[in-house]
Amino acid sequence: MTRNDEALNNWQLQEVPLDEPSIIARQAGNRRNDKSSTSGKLPKVRKSGKTGEPLTAAQIIRKRRIGVEVRKGYISLALRALAIVIVGWLMLTQFLLITQMPDESMFPTMEAGDLVITYRLQSSYSKNDVVVYEVDGELKIGRVVARAGDVVSMGDSGTLIVNGTAQTGEILFSTYAKDGISYPFTVPENCVFILCDYRTNGTDSRDYGAISLKDVEGKVITILRRRSI
Numbered sequence: 574m575t576r577n578d579e580a581l582n583n584w585q586l587q588e589v590p591l592d593e594p595s596i597i598a599r600q601a602g603n604r605r606n607d608k609s610s611t612s613g614k615l616p617k618v619r620k621s622g623k624t625g626e627p628l629t630a631a632q633i634i635r636k637r638r639i640g641v642e643v644r645k646g647y648i649s650l651a652l653r654a655l656a657i658v659i660v661g662w663l664m665l666t667q668f669l670l671i672t673q674m675p676d677e678s679m680f681p682t683m684e685a686g687d688l689v690i691t692y693r694l695q696s697s698y699s700k701n702d703v704v705v706y707e708v709d710g711e712l713k714i715g716r717v718v719a720r721a722g723d724v725v726s727m728g729d730s731g732t733l734i735v736n737g738t739a740q741t742g743e744i745l746f747s748t749y750a751k752d753g754i755s756y757p758f759t760v761p762e763n764c765v766f767i768l769c770d771y772r773t774n775g776t777d778s779r780d781y782g783a784i785s786l787k788d789v790e791g792k793v794i795t796i797l798r799r800r801s802i
Contacts, residue, residue: 668693670705670790672712678775679703679714681745686799689714693791698765700735701742703793706767706784714793715777719766726757727779733768746772751779758783765789 665671670691674683682703683689691705698704702717719725719735726734731747733740748768750756760766764783769775778784
């Protein structure tokens, strides 16, 4: 026996025969073991945005607190906006009346197109107050010249007389009587007598009679000139 034959016999004695099915089964087992070792889901860890490091408990609490404060800020802003809308609605519908001078009946105090702001909660009116009132569904503007119980007369010279006293104000036009009512005229309870400033070219209590306080919308507090708007 040669040296090569002896080495070949030793190699055959050490060889362990394995059939193909055994090899496949062992490989499949190894794969299952690998999967089972890696299939478990690890808990997610929050990481910070800049460094990628996990967030600490204090950082998580701070982040949540900031989110709550932001939500509170939005809610507060929405409530403020709602309050402004409600106050504006009350101001424009309950407290104030904004209208436009329809004609030249209050010239030169007002001109057609001027914006007129009226205070609606006025409880009583004095002489010379400029007011907005309603006649036959139409808003008009005039000046209070007499109140309940006052006696109104108008002379042939175009002078307004209230309770026997001539009213010599800053009105540029004469005040003549019309056919609407007879004089002397006593203003009824809960009424006012209203005249326009353009006495020779306007309609007022000389045409309609005394105006009930229920038909007076309010006292004019501000005028915005048309030419300045």
